[in-house]
Amino acid sequence: MNSANDAAVVVGVDGSEPALRAVRLAATEAARRHRPLRVVHGFIWPLLRVPIDPVAGNPPGGGLRQQAKNLVEAAVAEARAVSPGIRVTGEILDGEASAVLLGESPTAAVIVLGDRGLGGFTALVVGSVAIQIATHADCPVLVARGQEHAGGPVVVGVDGAASLDAVEYAAAQASARGARLRAVHAYTHPASARPGDIQPLVHDEARLRDEEADVLAESLVGLAERHPDVPVDAEPVRARPVAALTEASRRAQLVVVGGRGHGELTGLLLGSVSHGVLHHSACPVAVVRSPD
Template identity: 75%
Template sequence: MNSANSAAVVVGVDGSERALRAVRLAAAEARRRHRPLRVVHAFIWPLLRVPVEPPEGAPPGGGLRHQAEQVVADAVAAAEAAAPGVPVTGEIIDGEAAAVLLGESPAAALIVLGDRGLGGFASLVVGSVAVQVTTYADCPVLVARGEEHAGGPVVVGVDGSPASRATVEFAAEQASLRGAALHALHAYRHPASSGPGDMQPLVYDESALRGEEDQVLTESLAGVADRYPDVPITHRAVRKRPAAALTEASRDALLVVVGGRGHGPLTGLLLGSVSHAVLHHSASPVAVVRAPE
């Protein structure tokens, strides 16, 4: 993640109403972070060798290039209305949506996307764009799903891996910026086999297992209260499918934060069933954070 003060919040737009919702969410993020906002539209038509200028004799303002310019202008206007005083710029970049956004990510503080759209950003969640961007972006990615539930906490999925520390840190920062509480959620199901050919134990100590899972939460949150003394912190370990636990928690959340990699019950958040379920079914916006490599 780029920590330079000049790093912008970047939002991908395509002219859809859901993209404009993402613009408003991105504008609020930029205002909270005291960052500029950069509106980007991926213009794929030149790659497909489709004429983008109006044909000879066509009325002024025609052509795909002009339509793209209008998309960006409308998004910039929406951002300025949502967050007056935030510096907003817009740009059309020739290229495919995922490639354009990934190209933006090394210099961005955050990338914001709508959960559905048109054109280059169509079907962000169910298609390849969201998977590629959340998997490979060099900054956190925020997907504008559901709604921000006023008064709710920032919910973070915790799995105890070293990578999840970056996720917890991002979630705590978000809670601080929003004046919200932080709720750390650790979901587990049962003891897992330790290797190929191993079998799960038929009998195990439930209280000892709960103690181990509670310890995962305690270690994952170590030092967070000291770094963010303004953030009320709660945590809970639940014996449940991780996707179901996070989706249920999203119903009252301002934001759900998940990590890009992990282990145990939250393994493979991006490429497996957990991330897909959360991105498809969350009732609040979802942020995906990749740990620094």
């Protein structure tokens, strides 16, 4: 992930209400992290060879390009109203929204998106653009969902080595917010030591919990030294991961998940746990992909 001091928080806008919520979240994030905010709109119409300039005889100020300019300017104004002290810029970039935002991701601190967009995506719980960016971006992706529960913890889903980057990001978020970090490791069966292990049909419940607690503890090694100001609650939970994290989101400021999971989930571009949390969380969700 990009940690350069001048890396911007980037927010994608399309004129929808979810995008406006994302702008508010992005402005707060930029202020919290002392970073500039970059408002970006993917302008697809030139690629489709649709006329974008005002039609002769129509009132001035018309045309698709002007509409795009208006929505970007409105988003910039909203961001400045939410966080007056931040540096905000807006830009219209020709291209499809996902491609434009993925092009921004190598140099962004984080990309912020609404959970849905305009057009055919409004019927989806989480829009196609949000899923594509969360799957492929080269930086963390923050999706505006539900509401930040003031005073609540930052929750991170932990599943071993695959979640180390997510844990580090969550700890930094907790530090910036002055919040507790709640590390949730959900399990439904004994942990596998290596691929292909055969799980026992019968197992000791207390021993299982101890083994899963060890997996959780290993994922948090060194965290107290790196973030001494962050109180950590480590919680192994006998439950399905999506259900456990969704329940935790009801009292959280933010839920952080890794881009992939262990075992059968590693074959997916976006792990089923991350996908499920994006669809059901009651608060904003950050997806943090580890380098391939």
